[in-house]
Each structure stands twice: as C-alpha cells, then as structure tokens.
Amino acid sequence: MFSGRKSADKLREQIEAADQAVAAAMAAIADDDVARARKELSAAPKTHFADMGWKVDLATAMIELKSGRHRQGIQKLINVCSRLDDTSMGRDDKNYLRLYALYRASEASKGGKAPTEMRVLVEDFRFDHTMVTPLLRKDFPLKKMDDADIAPPPPPPPVPVTEH
Template structure:
C-alpha cells in the first residue's frame, strides 16, 4: 500500500490530461447539441448534451449550462430555461472569458429568452445583466459565434451568397 507521501509525482500530469479531455469532450457535446437545436432536433440535442462530462463552471460548465437552458427553452419549459439562463449569465464573471465574450453571451441569452415570451420581452433579471454594455463583435471568439449565433441560421441558405449579376451593358 502506497501512502500519500510516497505516491509518484506524476499524478498531477495525469489529472491535468484527464481534465483537458473532459473539457474537450464537453465542448464537442455542446457543439453537437447546438447544431441539433439549430436543426430543430430536440432529442438529438438532449442525447448529445447528455454525453458531456461534468466540468467546473469556469472551465466549460457555463457552456453546458447555456446549452441545457436552450434545450429547456426549445422544449417549452420557459421558466426552467430562463432561470438557467439567468444563473449562467450572472456567473460569467467567474470565468476567464474576455469581456466581449461575456457580453456577447449575455446578449445571446437575452435574445433567446425574449423569443419564447408572449410579449417578446426578456425577463427583468436578464435585462439588468445586459443593460449599458458594449462589445466589439470582431473580438468575440469565433467558436462562440458559431455555437451560439445571435441571429437564427437558415439551413437552406448558402454560406456565401453569389454576387449580384452585372448590370446590363449600355449601348
């Protein structure tokens, strides 16, 4: 039996690798869940998110929480989804995300929560978190913008629109 003071010194490396793998797995699960939600596949989103390992909120726990809130909102559980959005957005300052990323995510939550209300108005708790801020859209992490788009994506629309036809020649 090894005592705690005689264990090999390399156990820190293994736990760091395990943590990194959990973070990557959780990020992939969130990406798949959000893609399924954008395709209106609630069951696919639930199953993708269920594969996400439990991670610390500051690592990517906020991301899984945000995806879980979106699943609740899309499935018609407005109260649950809204309360999860408020919980995630109020704790974003505990993360190492940039100020622009945090504000982008708060705006995303505000937009999504306002879409599901009858009066198209976001809850007061979310509006208070979003009031009086600015962010530079170009400084927001591209992965965040693809996983959590502010505008609804149209799956039939091509990624890049073809240029308009040239004007007719003047004779």
C-alpha cells in the first residue's frame, strides 16, 4: 500500500534531479563550457524517455554539437525528435522542441541546411509561442540573446507642447 507512494516520490525526485542537471548543463553550454556541461549532466539520474529522458538526451545532443561531434549530435537530435510523441507534453511544446532541434542541426551542418530526416520531422506545423512552457524556452532558446538585446532602452519622454 505504501510502496506505491514511495515509488512515486522516488520517481518525482529523479525527475527533479534530472531537470536540475539539464538546466545546469544548458547554462554551461550557454557559457561555452563543455567540460562543465558534461559534468553537470552526468549528475542526472537515469529516467524513462517519456518522463525526463528526452530532456537529458536533448542536452546530450547539444553537448555533442558544442564539442564538435556534429554527426553524433545531429543523429541524437533526430532520435529525440522522432520520439517526442511518446511523451505527455503538449503539441506546442513538442513542436517548439522540434524547431529548436532543427535550428541547432542547421547551425551544425556543413551547408547550413539540416538533414532531410530532421526537416521531415519539422515540416508543416504551427505552434503558439505563448503556449510553450517557459522552462523549455529558458533551457532551450530558439536564438541566442545577448544581455544588451534583452531589455531595449526606454523611449525618450515626450516633448512638452507649448502653445503661443
């Protein structure tokens, strides 16, 4: 009777630990520190693909790409994207991740064009950017943003109009 609750608690803890490890690894990748990213991701416990394994695999693919192993990284991206339907994520989240993978595969390919297998997975879909989970956008941003680009300067105050 109680073992079911303990198993659920253990699974929840594993998912949280994996999520934190991925967040730390992606932050290290953003800082161009591949060694730290590998170390952070190694702390992630093994989880089922549908629970959090997809996120760990996606971070692993990003580490591969960042370390110069483009072929392995792109293949890992294709594998993750082809299995996203096994997860319980919403349609917008899945499509956002597929688009993210397409962008990264395009950046990593020699000709600037993602492999056909990747493009087929991403073709003809739409998603509402506002419906995508904010944590996905934080860990896996579609484009890099500099600190200066985040907050544009405020507009100048209006010039007072004087009547003569």
